[in-house]
Amino acid sequence: MNFTKISALILFQILLLHSLSQASEILYDIYPFIRVYKNGTIQRFIGQGYAPPSTDPTNKVHSKDIKLSRNLNLSARIYLPRYPISPHKLPLLIYFHGGGFFTESAFSPTYHNYLNSLVAKARVIAVSVNYRLAPEYPLPIAYEDSWLALKWTFSHFKGNGNEPWLKKYADFGHVYLGGDSAGGNLAHQMAIRIGLENPDPGIELSGMFLNCPFFLGKKAIGNESENAYAEALLEKLWLYAYPNSSGLDDPLVNPGMDPSLKNLGCKRVLVYVAGNDLLRFRGRFYKQELEKSGWNGKAKVVEVKGEDHVFNLAKPKSSKAVEMLKMLAYFLNS
Ligand SMILES: *[C@@H]1O[C@H](CO)[C@@H](O)[C@H](O)[C@H]1NC(C)=O
Ligand SMILES: *[C@@H]1O[C@H](CO)[C@@H](O)[C@H](O)[C@H]1NC(C)=O
Numbered sequence: 237m238n239f240t241k242i243s244a245l246i247l248f249q250i251l252l253l254h255s256l257s258q259a260s261e262i263l264y265d266i267y268p269f270i271r272v273y274k275n276g277t278i279q280r281f282i283g284q285g286y287a288p289p290s291t292d293p294t295n296k297v298h299s300k301d302i303k304l305s306r307n308l309n310l311s312a313r314i315y316l317p318r319y320p321i322s323p324h325k326l327p328l329l330i331y332f333h334g335g336g337f338f339t340e341s342a343f344s345p346t347y348h349n350y351l352n353s354l355v356a357k358a359r360v361i362a363v364s365v366n367y368r369l370a371p372e373y374p375l376p377i378a379y380e381d382s383w384l385a386l387k388w389t390f391s392h393f394k395g396n397g398n399e400p401w402l403k404k405y406a407d408f409g410h411v412y413l414g415g416d417s418a419g420g421n422l423a424h425q426m427a428i429r430i431g432l433e434n435p436d437p438g439i440e441l442s443g444m445f446l447n448c449p450f451f452l453g454k455k456a457i458g459n460e461s462e463n464a465y466a467e468a469l470l471e472k473l474w475l476y477a478y479p480n481s482s483g484l485d486d487p488l489v490n491p492g493m494d495p496s497l498k499n500l501g502c503k504r505v506l507v508y509v510a511g512n513d514l515l516r517f518r519g520r521f522y523k524q525e526l527e528k529s530g531w532n533g534k535a536k537v538v539e540v541k542g543e544d545h546v547f548n549l550a551k552p553k554s555s556k557a558v559e560m561l562k563m564l565a566y567f568l569n570s
């Protein structure tokens with residue numbers, strides 16, 4: 237064995253030991269969402285950017301941040317399209333961002349840009365909820381935060397409340413929920429809760445859209461078992477975000493196990509699924525289960541072929557994303 241070979245071997249062993257010691261310091265790893273070390277260090281790999289509220293230079297959508305609870309550090313970003321004219325009111329959208337319950341925020345460039353384009357195109361007033369994230373705030377905290385934000389928004393019905401944009405411009409006869417991925421799960425749960433305990437029975441939801449919603453189940457459906465790696469990642473997200481859940485068949489993540497499904501407090505549901513996304517099977521299953529439950533409403537699934545999970549956020553200028561934005565704008569105005 238010559239010198240080069242020996243040093244290569246030593247180097248290899250050092251690297252191996254290093255990666256083993258790194259691995260032994262990791263509590264769990266759900267890359268690219270999150271890596272949590274035993275010493276308490278948390279690394280997030282996506283969704284960490286910050287975009288300030290603004291008047292968008294291109295579409296002139298205005299936005300501002302509102303603290304909903306100082307104790308809970310719960311906030312929301314509100315969006316208003318250009319040239320709102322009181323007393324003409326605008327449909328109201330309450331939006332829940334995605335990110336696997338672990339990453340992203342209502343203030344990240346991805347969601348700030350997305351809400352700006354949606355609000356400009358649909359001419360709605362939007363409340364984008366900045367719920368708190370796991371693992372610092374494990375589920376069900378995000379559900380409770382979302383519910384507080386929804387109740388706060390509803391408290392502006394009939395000119396009440398303190399937020400002038402909502403008082404002046406929100407049409408509580410046209411309220412919509414929306415969300416993508418984990419945010420789709422949150423939106424769905426909010427609609428269930430409205431069906432069970434509407435904080436203001438004078439308000440009815442006009443519709444809800446879910447983009448690649450995050451649902452799971454113990455029993456594989458469709459082709460889920462063919463992609464064990466991606467399926468395991470999705471399952472890890474849920475199990476680590478909600479250590480106290482009852483598992484993959486918890487009604488909060490498997491609508492098929494939810495005895496309250498028929499109570500969904502919304503009569504029109506639009507579900508987007510992406511043709512290359514493993515979650516597409518759950519999006520279709522969601523519609524089936526809604527229909528089976530005896531729910532009194534209409535659900536529609538749109539599949540966008542050849543695209544991946546939340547492709548419209550990753551590639552907002554692509555023709556399919558532009559088409560989807562147009563469809564959503566139409567949905568929010570019909
Ligand atoms: C925790 O462990 C990781 C990985 O070894 C290290 O990068 C980080 O600096 C440590 N943090 C603290 C607070 O010790
Ligand atoms: C409060 O929330 C904001 C926005 O998510 C975050 O940047 C900030 O660090 C939080 N503050 C505390 C004290 O947790």
Ligand SMILES: *[C@@H]1O[C@H](CO)[C@@H](O)[C@H](O)[C@H]1NC(C)=O
Binds near residue numbers: 459
């Ligand atoms: C499931 O997988 C099979 C073979 O891998 C494929 O032919 C089929 O189109 C897939 N079904 C769906 C709904 O994607």
Ligand SMILES: *[C@@H]1O[C@H](CO)[C@@H](O)[C@H](O)[C@H]1NC(C)=O
Binds near residue numbers: 480
């Ligand atoms: C899980 O539930 C137990 C018992 O109800 C409770 O003591 C604990 O704080 C919960 N853990 C989390 C992370 O919520």
